[in-house]
Amino acid sequence: MRSLDDARAVCEKHLPGLYPALASAPLMEWERPGNQGLDLFRKFGGPGLLIPAEYAGHGVTPLEALRITQAIGSCAPSLAVASTMHHFSVATIFTLAASLRASGLEWALLEGISDQNLLVASGFAEGNPGQGILTPTLRGVPAAGGLTVHGSKKPCSMARSMDLFSASVAVPGADGAESAAVILIPASTPGMSVHQFWASPILGGAESDEVRLTDVFVDERLLIPIGTTADGALDELQTVGFIWFEMLITACYLGMATGLVERVFADSRLGAERLAALGIRLETGVLLLERIAASIAAGRTGNAELATALVARYAAVEAINDVVTAAVAALGGLAFITDQEVGYLASASRCAGFHPPSRSAMSEALAASFTGAALRIE
Numbered sequence: 001m002r003s004l005d006d007a008r009a010v011c012e013k014h015l016p017g018l019y020p021a022l023a024s025a026p027l028m029e030w031e032r033p034g035n036q037g038l039d040l041f042r043k044f045g046g047p048g049l050l051i052p053a054e055y056a057g058h059g060v061t062p063l064e065a066l067r068i069t070q071a072i073g074s075c076a077p078s079l080a081v082a083s084t085m086h087h088f089s090v091a092t093i094f095t096l097a098a099s100l101r102a103s104g105l106e107w108a109l110l111e112g113i114s115d116q117n118l119l120v121a122s123g124f125a126e127g128n129p130g131q132g133i134l135t136p137t138l139r140g141v142p143a144a145g146g147l148t149v150h151g152s153k154k155p156c157s158m159a160r161s162m163d164l165f166s167a168s169v170a171v172p173g174a175d176g177a178e179s180a181a182v183i184l185i186p187a188s189t190p191g192m193s194v195h196q197f198w199a200s201p202i203l204g205g206a207e208s209d210e211v212r213l214t215d216v217f218v219d220e221r222l223l224i225p226i227g228t229t230a231d232g233a234l235d236e237l238q239t240v241g242f243i244w245f246e247m248l249i250t251a252c253y254l255g256m257a258t259g260l261v262e263r264v265f266a267d268s269r270l271g272a273e274r275l276a277a278l279g280i281r282l283e284t285g286v287l288l289l290e291r292i293a294a295s296i297a298a299g300r301t302g303n304a305e306l307a308t309a310l311v312a313r314y315a316a317v318e319a320i321n322d323v324v325t326a327a328v329a330a331l332g333g334l335a336f337i338t339d340q341e342v343g344y345l346a347s348a349s350r351c352a353g354f355h356p357p358s359r360s361a362m363s364e365a366l367a368a369s370f371t372g373a374a375l376r377i378e
Contacts, residue, residue, distance in 0.1 A: 001262040001279075003286055007071035007255070010064050018044040022076045027259075027341045030076035031205045037079035038119065038161045038207070048114035050087050050244075051094055056114040062244075062293035066251050070286075073255020074262070077348045078205030080252035085157040087248055089120040089166040092241035093184065093224070110184075113164070121187070123153035123167030123211060136168040136180055138213060146220040147171065149183065154197045155208035162187045165211065169218075182224040191216035202348050240301045242377070245355075246313040247292040250320075253352035254285050256345045257320045260327040263335075263342065270330055278326050285319035288312040307369040314359045317352045324349045 011019045021040050022030065030037045041047070050065055051057020060068070065087065073080035090113060112118050123138065140147035149169055166184045173179055185192075197210040261282050265275060292309045295301065328336060328346050335342050353359070357377050369375045 001258060001265055003283065004071065004074055004255075004258045004262055007067040007074070007258075010067035011071040014049065014058050014060055014064065014068060015044045015046055018046065019071055019075070022072070022079070027075055027077075028344065031078050031201075031203070031344065033204050033207070035078070035205045037076050037205060038082060038158060041079060041083055042117045042119060045117060046083060047086060047090075047117045047119055050090050051114045055094065056111065057094075062247070062296040063290060066247060066289055066293050069248050069251035070255040070258060073252040074259035076205075077252065077256050077345070078203045080255055081203055081249070082157045082206040082208075084245070084248040084252055085122040086120050088241060088245045089122045091244040092182075092238075093120075093166065095240045116163075118163035119158050119161055120164045120166055120184075121156055121158045121162035121211070123156050123165055136170040138167055138169045138183075140169040140171045140181070140218070142171070143217060147181075147183075147218045147223065149213050149216045149218055152210055152212040154210035156211045157206045157208045159194045159209040159211050160207045165189075165192065179225065183218045184222050184224070185216070185218055189216055189218075202344070203351060239303060239306050243292060243296060243301050243306055243309045246309045247289055247296070249355050250285075250313045250316050250352060251289055253320050253349050254282075254289065254316065256349040257285070257323045257327070258282060260324060260331070260342065260345050260349075264327050264330045267331065274330065278323060278330065281319050281326070282323045285316040285323070288316040288319070303374050304369075307366065307375040310357070310362060310366065310375075317359075320349060320352055 008019055018040060021044070022037070029035060045058065048057035049060055049068065051059065053059035069080055069084060069087075072083065093110065113120060124136075136151075137153055138149050138151035140149045147169065153167060163186070164184060165187050166182060169181050169183055170178045171181050191214045193212050193214070195210040195212060198204060198206075198208045261278055264270065264278060289312065292312050295305045295308065324346050328342065331339075331342055336346075362377070365376050
């Protein structure tokens with residue numbers, strides 16, 4: 001598959017050796033809990049992928065990040081999902097790198113991400129039933145020189161391999177109103193613990209367990225204030241992070257679908273018409289995500305672009321679902337029964353629609369945005 005060949009080439013250019021190392025073992029090896037996928041990602045320099053070159057990172061373009069994620073997703077789905085959560089945190093934080101340096105945030109932590117290949121877990125809220133996806137699951141109480149934080153995040157990918165933990169925290173103000181802040185703290189901070197949560201064998205290698213914080217003190221130098229604009233829209237930090245997340249998390253599942261399609265193209269029994277139809281639908285998903293990458297690269301990461309990114313993501317998920325259904329049917333029942341990877345990729349790809357914000361939850365907001373209203377994510 002040309003699409004996957006291109007993705008592999010970009011992955012090899014920026015993370016030489018990673019894809020061959022992953023491809024040298026069966027896909028299911030990287031999906032079991034306790035696998036070495038994240039160790040390989042760290043070994044080959046993956047944590048610094050999105051960090052700008054001026055901060056000692058790889059400084060890849062959004063399009064290159066998309067390609068690399070697609071390549072990893074085709075052979076190690078759990079690693080693709082887990083590393084995307086790292087990239088989401090890094091892209092969010094380094095968007096405001098200059099202002100963070102000036103604000104006093106402990107710069108040694110940020111430098112360590114690229115210098116020491118540190119993994120950053122994301123503990124942002126993801127929409128428990130009845131709770132908005134931007135509502136922090138962690139609560140902070142003002143303390144001398146910072147906050148005392150308590151609560152839990154579940155699931156939290158890379159829970160057992162993380163070096164740093166980033167999360168949103170609800171902070172009460174003097175007037176009783178709550179604001180929000182992002183924390184970035186070492187995983188070894190006293191009061192942090194990891195507990196079993198993920199029970200499904202699907203994407204079990206992503207280490208998506210529960211992280212609990214019990215009276216964890218966070219120095220004020222490790223806090224980043226966030227909020228909304230005057231009209232209620234997301235602020236810059238949240239908007240940029242969301243756009244990166246929507247592109248990369250969808251690219252994970254695009255990679256899984258591409259892995260299935262490549263198996264179909266290797267089967268000479270199918271005619272050109274069916275192969276062309278399958279390829280066209282797959283490339284539809286690629287082109288939709290490339291639109292998001294182009295927007296990020298051009299610095300267009302405002303509220304309107306977030307709405308466009310969500311449209312692209314939802315349409316890409318439709319394409320992925322269509323492709324997976326057609327690919328499994330083309331491979332046939334015998335392949336589904338005898339090749340564990342076929343059934344696994346088909347099942348794992350269905351998780352594409354589970355990530356926030358869900359399409360149903362955004363229907364009203366998107367409908368309003370099409371008439372010119374600012375997009376709001378509750």
